[in-house]
Amino acid sequence: MAMKSAWITLIGRPSVGKSTLVNCLCGRKISIVAPSPQTTRSTVRGILTEERGQLVFADTPGYHISDKKLNRYLKTATEAALEECELVLYIIDATRSAGQEEREIAGLLAPLAEKLVVAINKNDLPEASVPAAETAAAEAFPGRPIFTISAETGEGTEALLNTLFELSPEGELLYPEEFYTDQDPEFRVTEIIREQVIGRLRQELPHAVYVAVEDMESDGKGEKLWIRAVIYVERESQKGIVVGKGGSGIAAIRKASQAEIARLFPYRIYLDLRVKSDPKWRNRDQLLKRMTGN
Numbered sequence: 001m002a003m004k005s006a007w008i009t010l011i012g013r014p015s016v017g018k019s020t021l022v023n024c025l026c027g028r029k030i031s032i033v034a035p036s037p038q039t040t041r042s043t044v045r046g047i048l049t050e051e052r053g054q055l056v057f058a059d060t061p062g063y064h065i066s067d068k069k070l071n072r073y074l075k076t077a078t079e080a081a082l083e084e085c086e087l088v089l090y091i092i093d094a095t096r097s098a099g100q101e102e103r104e105i106a107g108l109l110a111p112l113a114e115k116l117v118v119a120i121n122k123n124d125l126p127e128a129s130v131p132a133a134e135t136a137a138a139e140a141f142p143g144r145p146i147f148t149i150s151a152e153t154g155e156g157t158e159a160l161l162n163t164l165f166e167l168s169p170e171g172e173l174l175y176p177e178e179f180y181t182d183q184d185p186e187f188r189v190t191e192i193i194r195e196q197v198i199g200r201l202r203q204e205l206p207h208a209v210y211v212a213v214e215d216m217e218s219d220g221k222g223e224k225l226w227i228r229a230v231i232y233v234e235r236e237s238q239k240g241i242v243v244g245k246g247g248s249g250i251a252a253i254r255k256a257s258q259a260e261i262a263r264l265f266p267y268r269i270y271l272d273l274r275v276k277s278d279p280k281w282r283n284r285d286q287l288l289k290r291m292t293g294n
Contacts, residue, residue, distance in 0.1 A: 004053030007169030009081040012262045014062025017121040021151035022046045022059045044254040049177045053273035094128035106140045124150040193257045208234045225267035
């Protein structure tokens with residue numbers, strides 16, 4: 001059997017479940033997941049290697065109509081990922097009706113229809129309207145494969161994965177077979193911390209946070225790893241929200257982040273976590289370019 005190899009870009013509106021699906025298909029946690037829209041801020045790659053070949057999934061930010069500077073960078077990151085892929089996996093949320101964003105995505109994908117696969121997600125939820133989503137997808141992309149899935153439970157994802165392998169071209173491995181992502185350690189640490197912040201404070205700070213690692217240093221013996229990181233908020237008043245009463249908030253974030261980071265590295269982790277304000281971070285081009293991978 002010839003080996004298959006493909007770069008697959010996922011696209012969809014915010015909160016359709018792209019990151020959950022990448023984690024499900026790869027069988028590992030690749031992307032952070034949170035209820036807040038646009039949790040993903042850059043293209044995150046998950047790598048699945050089997051006997052039949054290797055698929056590289058590019059999890060992109062949610063495609064959202066907005067003139068805010070951060071959103072423009074997020075859209076650019078998604079569009080760039082579409083230019084270099086063999087297949088496109090378009091995720092539709094079965095619990096939401098199609099709107100302007102869905103129409104804009106359909107227009108963006110029209111020239112790529114021949115390499116498109118559609119996955120209608122969240123079919124396990126009672127409010128899902130699967131027939132309507134299937135009809136809309138079939139009308140927009142006649143003849144293309146359409147799957148009804150639940151990225152949360154895994155229902156329907158095996159058939160989806162089989163089709164992705166079938167449609168992939170023959171080729172050699174793009175990454176060594178032991179790789180499951182190409183994210184550098186610093187990026188993974190910042191994402192883990194940001195996930196913990198968003199998960200705990202999404203009502204108060206949905207998009208006002210970014211995380212920066214200032215220093216990572218091992219003991220040279222492969223036993224201990226010290227990490228110094230900063231959680232940045234937009235306003236001084238938001239610092240207290242993150243820190244919490246008596247430091248309880250930042251302590252919980254640090255403890256949970258440290259435990260998650262320890263699953264990535266064969267070290268004992270020592271995480272030093274601080275909170276600072278950066279009022280204009282969403283308008284700083286250099287930071288946004290680095291954050292979104294542009």
